[in-house]
Each structure stands twice: as structure tokens, then as C-alpha cells.
Amino acid sequence: MSDRRTTPAIADDSRFAVSLSGCQVDSETRCAHWDGTRDVLAIKFQCCKCFFPCFQCHETLTEHESTQWLSTEFSKEAILCGHCRTQFSISEYIETSEQCPSCSHSFNLGCQNHWDHYFEIGSY
Ligand SMILES: [Zn+2]
Ligand SMILES: [Zn+2]
Numbered sequence: 001m002s003d004r005r006t007t008p009a010i011a012d013d014s015r016f017a018v019s020l021s022g023c024q025v026d027s028e029t030r031c032a033h034w035d036g037t038r039d040v041l042a043i044k045f046q047c048c049k050c051f052f053p054c055f056q057c058h059e060t061l062t063e064h065e066s067t068q069w070l071s072t073e074f075s076k077e078a079i080l081c082g083h084c085r086t087q088f089s090i091s092e093y094i095e096t097s098e099q100c101p102s103c104s105h106s107f108n109l110g111c112q113n114h115w116d117h118y119f120e121i122g123s124y
């Protein structure tokens, strides 16, 4: 719970090597909205190319509508594990959505309910 920071978009949180904004973000990319042990995932948004812990952070901190990554763009490294800080591709995430392909930290499977905020999954 320490070192929570709110970083307005589009700005860099100096703790991360990538552009990342969010509400009350901890050092493993949990946020004010998703704060469980498994909520250690940040997603780069197609619209502004900035990482956010969740779509609610994006909605709160930006003034534009988010857009989805198209299925043809799923090879882009748009996923960040907040635990080991590895970036990996959307298709890797969709395939191994239970855990980080690098450090095996568990991810929140409930995120799948929100994939349509981030990814064009209809045709997947
Ligand atoms: Zn955006
Ligand atoms: Zn959030």
C-alpha cells in the first residue's frame, strides 16, 4: 500500500521504464480500481500508446475515448507485468492469460471480462 501515485495522462511515472499513468498506482501496477494480489498487469492503450493499469484509470485520467487494438495488431508488446516488468504481446497474454509468461505471477482472470475495452476480440 505504500508509495501510491496518481499520474495524470499522458505523463511518465518515473518508477516505470515505459509511459504509464493511473490512479493510485503501486509499484506493481495495482490501481485504485483493481487492488488484488493478482492485479499486476498494465495495458498499453492503442489510442495514446500509454500504459494504464485498467480502463477505468484511462477513463478517469484522459479526455478521449479509448480504442481497441485490432486483431491484426496482437503481436504488439502492449502488456506489462507489474511484478517482473516484462513486456509481452497481446497474443501471448490471450494465450497464457492466467499468469505472466515470464515470472509466472498469477493474473486476475476477471480481466477477461474487460478484454473488449482493450482488444478487438470478436474475431479472435
Ligand atoms: Zn488513450
Ligand atoms: Zn484503475
Ligand SMILES: [Zn+2]
Pocket (backbone or CB within 6 Å): 081, 082, 083, 084, 085, 086, 100, 101, 102, 103, 104, 105
Ligand atoms: Zn511477470
